[in-house]
Amino acid sequence: MYNIKAAAKILDMPKVTIRSWETRYSAITPARTESGHRLYSDQNLEDLKWLKIQVQNNGMKISEAVKKLHASRKQFITPTGDFSQSNNSEYSEQINQLFQAAAEMDAERFNYLLDLHFSLFHHQKVFFSIIAPLMIRIGEAWEDGVISVAHEHMITHIVQQRFNQFFRVFPTSPTLPKVMALSPSGEQHQLGLLLFTLFLRENGFSVVYIGPDTPLDGLEEMVVKHNFKLMCLSIASPALMGVANQYMDTLSKAKPEMQFILGGQGVVEQKNNSNRWYLGTDLKVWQQWLAEQNF
Numbered sequence: 001m002y003n004i005k006a007a008a009k010i011l012d013m014p015k016v017t018i019r020s021w022e023t024r025y026s027a028i029t030p031a032r033t034e035s036g037h038r039l040y041s042d043q044n045l046e047d048l049k050w051l052k053i054q055v056q057n058n059g060m061k062i063s064e065a066v067k068k069l070h071a072s073r074k075q076f077i078t079p080t081g082d083f084s085q086s087n088n089s090e091y092s093e094q095i096n097q098l099f100q101a102a103a104e105m106d107a108e109r110f111n112y113l114l115d116l117h118f119s120l121f122h123h124q125k126v127f128f129s130i131i132a133p134l135m136i137r138i139g140e141a142w143e144d145g146v147i148s149v150a151h152e153h154m155i156t157h158i159v160q161q162r163f164n165q166f167f168r169v170f171p172t173s174p175t176l177p178k179v180m181a182l183s184p185s186g187e188q189h190q191l192g193l194l195l196f197t198l199f200l201r202e203n204g205f206s207v208v209y210i211g212p213d214t215p216l217d218g219l220e221e222m223v224v225k226h227n228f229k230l231m232c233l234s235i236a237s238p239a240l241m242g243v244a245n246q247y248m249d250t251l252s253k254a255k256p257e258m259q260f261i262l263g264g265q266g267v268v269e270q271k272n273n274s275n276r277w278y279l280g281t282d283l284k285v286w287q288q289w290l291a292e293q294n295f
């Protein structure tokens with residue numbers, strides 16, 4: 001919870017405006033201390049920031065923006081019991097709100113919420129602790145028929161854009177091996193691959209993110225021509241392990257010094273292959289692996 005001074009600082013808004021939006025327009029209802037001082041929750045701050053954007057950037061009147069905010073609340077679908085059980089993490093409130101925005105197909109609010117989280121938390125927290133569990137919830141809701149494939153596509157697209165923004169900001173080192181990141185044909189899941197790509201980008205690797213469902217055709221020529229030395233492969237379904245092995249065998253023949261990094265829930269580790277690393281799900285394991293390499 002934040003007092004009005006902290007809230008004004010975070011939001012970069014005068015205290016008097018925050019108070020007047022509350023008293024004149026009932027924009028939000030902050031809690032009060034025993035002595036009557038206002039206390040703002042993350043949700044209150046988020047609402048105020050949304051209102052500020054509508055007024056300052058979109059030229060909306062504050063009364064109109066407040067109406068819109070309240071109306072959108074009424075439309076929110078109620079989270080299922082299942083979700084409340086499986087999602088009692090530190091960031092469950094943030095995940096919940098993003099899911100609601102996704103279910104409402106409200107891309108504007110979804111993006112606004114992401115902007116807010118990126119401004120309040122470290123980007124790794126947002127990607128690993130908010131976006132990853134959100135994606136799991138989206139996938140489960142899709143499987144249960146609660147949301148449609150269009151919802152999933154919209155979210156995947158927005159999430160991918162966010163990763164791309166971060167991929168661009170980290171400097172690359174020309175001495176590090178050039179990396180290609182993809183999943184073989186038939187593999188649609190991509191969040192794990194995006195997270196590992198982000199990890200490598202943060203550590204100075206130049207990574208060409210090709211993405212899910214990539215056919216083998218043409219890859220041999222590409223790795224040789226553009227001197228790729230590392231390939232990251234993500235496998236969610238163990239049934240695709242055979243296809244992944246075929247990619248690695250073919251590409252190893254085309255470029256014998258090629259190395260492969262495998263990850264994902266479907267990876268089945270095979271011994272006797274010195275050019276393959278099987279990395280787990282944990283960022284710490286990735287960090288340890290990187291520290292042990294001689295790149």
Ligand code: B12
Nearest residue numbers: 136139187188189190191192193234237263264265279281
């Ligand atoms: C979201 C989701 C989807 C989304 C994917 C959206 C997208 N663009 O990525 C959609 C809705 C499209 C989808 C579709 C399907 N899905 Co799905 N999906 C999921 C779900 C719910 C979450 C996956 C996810 O994003 N997790 C979050 C990320 C961060 O976790 P992760 O992928 O495991 O990645 C972590 C690690 O594995 C690792 N990692 C991953 N890749 C890599 C790569 C490298 C190089 C490294 C180092 C590490 C690494 O690091 C990450 C960080 O910890 C899972 C269930 C679950 N609870 O995980 C099922 C799940 C993966 N899906 C599954 C299935 C079966 C499907 C479908 C075939 C479903 C169907 N019923 O028709 C389809 C089609 C998929 C296809 N052809 O590829 C199965 C796969 C298992 C299996 N035995 O096949 C799962 C496990 C669900 C289940 N319990 O059955 N799915």
